[in-house]
Amino acid sequence: PEQSAGLQKFLYGSTAALISSDAWLLVGVAAGIIVLVACFWKEFQLLLFDSGFAASEGYPVQRLDLLVMLMVVLVTVCGMQ
Helix, strand or coil: CCCCCCHHHHHHCCHHHCCHHHHHHHHHHHHHHHHHHHHCHHHHHHHHHCHHHHHHCCCCHHHHHHHHHHHHHHHHHHHHC
16 A cells, blocks of 8 residues: 555655754754763663662652653654654
8 A cells, every 4th residue: 555644654754855943953852862861871771770779779760760751752753753
């Protein structure tokens, strides 16, 4: 099915239709995510590999998990444009 309601175009996008403001938005989001990961590298490693130990050490596991999820959602939503 070549014309499956535009699903293939929605999933893969169209790089020819990418405008400069979208590209700058992607660069900004990527830079922000890189800065966050660099700042919380130790905490993310501990959280993602052993959240029970992170909780026992006093790390805010719920907040760090929320931050990871927000970063995933942000990247996903920006990538869908």
